[in-house]
Amino acid sequence: MNYPxxxxxxxxxGSSRGxxxxxxxxxxxxxxxxxxxxxxSWSETLTGIEQKISYIYDHGYPIKNAIVLIDIPGTFSKDxxxxxxxxxxxxxxxxxxxxxxQSILMYDFMQxxxxxxxxxxxxxxxxxxxxxxxxxxxxxxxxxxxxxxSIPPPKDSLSNLSKxxxxxxxxxxxVKEGRINVxxxxxxxxxxxxxxxxREIFDTCGTDYRIVITPGYCYSYPAVSRQDLxxxxxxxxxxxxxxxxxxxxxxxxxxxxxxxxxxxLFVGWHIIEDIYNTIN
Numbered sequence: 001m002n003y004p005x006x007x008x009x010x011x012x013x014g015s016s017r018g019x020x021x022x023x024x025x026x027x028x029x030x031x032x033x034x035x036x037x038x039x040x041s042w043s044e045t046l047t048g049i050e051q052k053i054s055y056i057y058d059h060g061y062p063i064k065n066a067i068v069l070i071d072i073p074g075t076f077s078k079d080x081x082x083x084x085x086x087x088x089x090x091x092x093x094x095x096x097x098x099x100x101x102q103s104i105l106m107y108d109f110m111q112x113x114x115x116x117x118x119x120x121x122x123x124x125x126x127x128x129x130x131x132x133x134x135x136x137x138x139x140x141x142x143x144x145x146x147x148x149x150s151i152p153p154p155k156d157s158l159s160n161l162s163k164x165x166x167x168x169x170x171x172x173x174x175v176k177e178g179r180i181n182v183x184x185x186x187x188x189x190x191x192x193x194x195x196x197x198x199r200e201i202f203d204t205c206g207t208d209y210r211i212v213i214t215p216g217y218c219y220s221y222p223a224v225s226r227q228d229l230x231x232x233x234x235x236x237x238x239x240x241x242x243x244x245x246x247x248x249x250x251x252x253x254x255x256x257x258x259x260x261x262x263x264x265l266f267v268g269w270h271i272i273e274d275i276y277n278t279i280n
Contacts, residue, residue: 002136009062010036013052014069015044017214019140020258021067021268025149029276030065038138040069043087047080048094050194055093057201066202066209067275070232072216072224072245076186084108149269155255156264169260182246185227195235210275211236215244215251215263222246242275 002008010030012018018040027036039052049068056063069075081096082088085108091098133140187195202209211232216222223246233241250256250267258264 003061006035006037006136008035008037010034010065011039011052011056011063012036012067012069013044013049014040014067014212014214015071015074016040016042016140017071017262018069020263020265021069021272022149022153022265023134023137023139025269026067026272028149029272034065036065036137038140040138041087041089043074043082043084044071045077045080045082045087046075046191046194048089049075050198051089051093053198053201057205063202063205063207066207068198068209068211070211070213070224072183072213072222072228073186076188076191076228152269153265155253155266156258170254182223183225183228185225187228187231192231192235195232199235209236209240211241212271212275213241213243213245215248215256215267217261239278242271242278244271 010026012021012023012026018038021038023036023038027034030036041048041052053063053066081094083104085105088101088104089096091101201207213224213229213232224243229241229243244250250263250270256263256267
């Protein structure tokens, strides 16, 4: 809807962990006149990422700048086209049935009474805000260009958790602390072809891209396998692949996370600073 005016040409692809990256901060490293968009999806897979990139390319839109977020193991999950409501792909991009898509969403909506309460509240008070997304960039957060992005934002301190949930999580961390869980190789032959296709589109478009293997679950340190890391470097170029998995300063502090699975804006800020200052 916004494309005729905004002419988006810079995209971040990946899962909900993309919510930890502020696109207005990213814009600081983009060429003047660029227009950025967070094109993420909950529980995004490699297939979903490839479909979005192909959709943009096939419709003749430019991809001048891109960040591809890789989650271990989620991006390379065996279930590349999940049917659950939170992760089902838009049929305009996936080519799947619109009817099935809407049926799954409606079924999920009917199973959750809280959704009905939200709908009633919105009808009674239509002026109430219903989303947290920035309507221009699709940022999940509201830390837009009015915030001082030259300095790291505050740490999240698991702010989205209740006191009980936070206490349970911290107890769980005590058990996991110090363990490093190295993933098995996940990239199969079909995924290799998908990665190659993404690289081909980027090369055709002259895209300035970065491949970011995101920090995983706090304290459990899930690390990408050496085999998968080498495959990604071989496909996209070693200098453009950035690995933040395993035990490191970002994953060793629970205050860097907004919940156990999602790093906060503090981490996203450092990732952007790192991946652009390293190359440029």
